[in-house]
Amino acid sequence: MWAMIATWRMALEGITAGGEMLEHGAAAGEALEKAICDIEDFPYYKSVGYGGLPNEEMEVELDAAYMDGNTFDIGAVAAIKDFANPIKVAKRLSAESVNCMLVSEGAEKFAHKEGFERKNMLSDRAKIHYRKRVKETAQELRPYIGHDTVGVVALDQHGKMVVGTSTSGLFMKKKGRVGDSPISGSGFYADSTVGGASATGLGEDLMKGCISYEIVRLMKEGHHPQAACEIAVNNLDAELKKRRGKAGDLSVVAMNNKGEYGVATNIEGFSFAVCREGETPAVYLVKNVDGKCIHELASEEWLNNYMQTRMAPLSE
Numbered sequence: 001m002w003a004m005i006a007t008w009r010m011a012l013e014g015i016t017a018g019g020e021m022l023e024h025g026a027a028a029g030e031a032l033e034k035a036i037c038d039i040e041d042f043p044y045y046k047s048v049g050y051g052g053l054p055n056e057e058m059e060v061e062l063d064a065a066y067m068d069g070n071t072f073d074i075g076a077v078a079a080i081k082d083f084a085n086p087i088k089v090a091k092r093l094s095a096e097s098v099n100c101m102l103v104s105e106g107a108e109k110f111a112h113k114e115g116f117e118r119k120n121m122l123s124d125r126a127k128i129h130y131r132k133r134v135k136e137t138a139q140e141l142r143p144y145i146g147h148d149t150v151g152v153v154a155l156d157q158h159g160k161m162v163v164g165t166s167t168s169g170l171f172m173k174k175k176g177r178v179g180d181s182p183i184s185g186s187g188f189y190a191d192s193t194v195g196g197a198s199a200t201g202l203g204e205d206l207m208k209g210c211i212s213y214e215i216v217r218l219m220k221e222g223h224h225p226q227a228a229c230e231i232a233v234n235n236l237d238a239e240l241k242k243r244r245g246k247a248g249d250l251s252v253v254a255m256n257n258k259g260e261y262g263v264a265t266n267i268e269g270f271s272f273a274v275c276r277e278g279e280t281p282a283v284y285l286v287k288n289v290d291g292k293c294i295h296e297l298a299s300e301e302w303l304n305n306y307m308q309t310r311m312a313p314l315s316e
């Protein structure tokens with residue numbers, strides 16, 4: 001059995017390509033890297049890789065992480081600039097036993113030394129979004145609460161599980177701000193004896209519940225991935241509301257080592273993509289109805305509209 005699940009519609013083409021690799025016996029890590037690189041390279045996604053929206057200072061600072069569920073090796077980069085594929089750097093760092101999480105200039109120095117492709121990640125479209133936002137908000141720059149981090153969980157035919165994330169984080173974030181995506185247990189976690197999970201949403205809140213670790217822990221206790229995701233999201237949402245009066249956006253995907261999956265969200269409009277041996281890759285939309293998260297296959301119309309809005313011409 002092989003399988004892959006990822007946050008958001010944008011992962012469909014990437015996991016389809018990764019799924020073909022898994023079908024032909026590729027290792028989970030190779031397939032995951034391919035899936036995430038495809039998304040990082042696609043210029044119309046505003047929150048991952050090239051075309052990602054910049055920070056307050058109009059710089060694209062990217063976060064990414066990779067975890068091997070067999071060895072627990074972890075590699076991560078945070079606030080890295082000017083490299084095409086942060087996931088590749090994170091994966092490479094996971095081979096190190098120390099210095100495996102690097103930030104900003106340190107991450108860039110490592111990526112340069114290792115020969116990773118340099119690229120100016122600020123696209124013309126991202127510059128237009130930036131200028132528009134500056135105009136809209138006049139003097140006050142507030143982080144945009146939008147989220148489309150890609151998080152992928154992969155299972156290969158040998159039973160190995162890996163997880164990876166990649167994001168430009170929040171639009172208009174402070175320089176140096178790091179979200180949950182490169183933080184172990186928050187944005188991602190994988191244990192091949194159990195399963196893997198990844199999160200997207202407001203990093204500052206996802207971190208408060210170490211939500212990806214919590215989901216894997218719940219699966220280890222015997223919960224189906226769907227129940228594990230719902231328990232983790234509903235509990236964190238409730239705790240945050242109780243203690244702080246509000247909860248940010250929390251959305252998660254998870255898969256166990258049998259290829260069974262689950263998803264949960266506390267927002268409207270969360271989508272995910274999944275491909276599994278013997279099944280056609282597909283996108284589903286998720287709704288939280290009184291704590292139960294229901295998935296519905298995305299319609300052709302929804303899928304077309306998604307791409308059209310992403311690729312529509314932009315004017316200043």
Ligand code: SD4
Binds near residue numbers: 147150168170199204
């Ligand atoms: C962050 N969790 O940096 C990320 C943002 C996100 O989809 O999920 N974007 O807080």
